[in-house]
Amino acid sequence: MRPRNIIFLLLALGVRSIAQITTQTSSDHDLSTSPNSLGLSSPPQASQTLPDAISSSTFASPSETTAPEQISSGTLPSPSDPTSTGSQTTSPKQTSTDTLPSSSDPASTTQTSTSDASTPTSPEPESGQWDVETNPDGSEEVFFAPSDSNPLMIAYYADWTNPTIPDFLDWIDFAFAIPTKSFSLAWDDPHSAPLQLAHLVSAAHAVGTKVKLSIGGWTGSRYFSPAVSSPQNRQTFVKSIVDTYYQYNLDGIEIDWEYPGREGQDGNLVDHKDSQNFLAFLQLLRSCLPRTAKLTAAVAPQTFADEHGQPMKDCSGFAKVLDWILIMNYDTFDGSPDPGPNAPLFDGCKNSTEPDSNAVGAFKIFKNAGFREKQMVLGIPAYGYAFRRHPSPAFVKTDDGGDRGSVTFRSLIQQNALQRADDGSFQSSGGFSRQWDECSSTPFLHSSDGGQVISYDDPESVRKKARFAQAMGMRGVNLFELSGDTEDWALLKAMAGGLYSS
Numbered sequence: 001m002r003p004r005n006i007i008f009l010l011l012a013l014g015v016r017s018i019a020q021i022t023t024q025t026s027s028d029h030d031l032s033t034s035p036n037s038l039g040l041s042s043p044p045q046a047s048q049t050l051p052d053a054i055s056s057s058t059f060a061s062p063s064e065t066t067a068p069e070q071i072s073s074g075t076l077p078s079p080s081d082p083t084s085t086g087s088q089t090t091s092p093k094q095t096s097t098d099t100l101p102s103s104s105d106p107a108s109t110t111q112t113s114t115s116d117a118s119t120p121t122s123p124e125p126e127s128g129q130w131d132v133e134t135n136p137d138g139s140e141e142v143f144f145a146p147s148d149s150n151p152l153m154i155a156y157y158a159d160w161t162n163p164t165i166p167d168f169l170d171w172i173d174f175a176f177a178i179p180t181k182s183f184s185l186a187w188d189d190p191h192s193a194p195l196q197l198a199h200l201v202s203a204a205h206a207v208g209t210k211v212k213l214s215i216g217g218w219t220g221s222r223y224f225s226p227a228v229s230s231p232q233n234r235q236t237f238v239k240s241i242v243d244t245y246y247q248y249n250l251d252g253i254e255i256d257w258e259y260p261g262r263e264g265q266d267g268n269l270v271d272h273k274d275s276q277n278f279l280a281f282l283q284l285l286r287s288c289l290p291r292t293a294k295l296t297a298a299v300a301p302q303t304f305a306d307e308h309g310q311p312m313k314d315c316s317g318f319a320k321v322l323d324w325i326l327i328m329n330y331d332t333f334d335g336s337p338d339p340g341p342n343a344p345l346f347d348g349c350k351n352s353t354e355p356d357s358n359a360v361g362a363f364k365i366f367k368n369a370g371f372r373e374k375q376m377v378l379g380i381p382a383y384g385y386a387f388r389r390h391p392s393p394a395f396v397k398t399d400d401g402g403d404r405g406s407v408t409f410r411s412l413i414q415q416n417a418l419q420r421a422d423d424g425s426f427q428s429s430g431g432f433s434r435q436w437d438e439c440s441s442t443p444f445l446h447s448s449d450g451g452q453v454i455s456y457d458d459p460e461s462v463r464k465k466a467r468f469a470q471a472m473g474m475r476g477v478n479l480f481e482l483s484g485d486t487e488d489w490a491l492l493k494a495m496a497g498g499l500y501s502s
């Protein structure tokens, strides 16, 4: 990939400033074959029922006034308007708990009054919000008013890890709550997740960071299809979500259904009407959440399946009800027998067997399907993918202790495959050598005898992706997930550097 090719690509997308996006051209290594499975890295599976309600009054209220500290690193450019990015001082609207529906009986079909809830209550929606417009004939239409504010820095908190929380993020997404077969919510880990989420919300709110609950995930999408399949089921499911929203003093909900109309993980229930039911569910959920709540969806780099199993060409109905989509641009070669990039920025060599499974391709797909730039957030992995061909002296263990699968950036450093150099970059060590794959704009490591290949992301590739998101006018970037980054947030700071560059 030569820089001029990148310029061509970005011009085709209507970008004004491309001068700062360049790549290194150092690699001749073949990193491409057929990407197939897409999805989040697998959390441990669990399907317990939601534990007893924790009274929201036991949690600290979000601070109204505490301004977050700036990141201490001198390398991070300050956003021009600190009040609209990481330094939000506006606390989420407090909601009086006595108006809330009871959450003591999740299976109850008692309905929140959806017709009341859908009536706008706030006279002046802030920009970047969902709103309702009244047509001349008196009918109402939901629309989304994009925000002009600075792009968002977001990261996932995975409940199977125990990450520390940086104080400079706009949003944290807590992963995962899981739909049950009775259409309520369970946790990945019913013993620790409820307290983790409670602590996360108070810690995050204290530094001006908002929290969304992510529902589903790769191993948690089995029962989405029946949960949205009828008006009655949707009512039950929405009530459980709204109860949880209030119970934990959340700021938003992310639906991570992998995937409507497609099976995803083996055993997931699937129906040809999934996507239209999904939309009806999102509309109901939107109308039952307060207007300040953000409603988002995590998506693969392709649109939802239509009734015939084909990617939908028109997603404008979804674009009207979702604040933004999170494009899960990772796991591209998970499941492929041959090494390939985990999270390509683009099909830089124009010979990928999945030319759209990358950040640029996904951006174009969703733009053409009806999403605005400001409704797209680019997902960026804090992990790589190890492929092992044969035993070799230099060897990195994956996160689950195996020799093939995902491995966090932090673990690559802990296992001495990467070392921080004096200039802050991460260089290979321990019998590995690092090369740059110009076809995907990501680095990879290979052991000297070729026995193991690890495609991954580091501050260099992450910065380019965030720069791309910024140049396209996207809503922001989202790291999966916090525990994969270094203790001093090398990846998040590189993301911020790319996002706030001019």
Ligand SMILES: *[C@@H]1O[C@H](CO)[C@@H](O)[C@H](O)[C@H]1NC(C)=O
Binding pocket: 001, 028, 029, 030, 031, 032, 033, 349, 351, 439
């Ligand atoms: C794609 O092109 C690059 C650069 O020319 C090359 O190194 C790589 O082997 C090609 N991959 C495939 C699958 O053809």
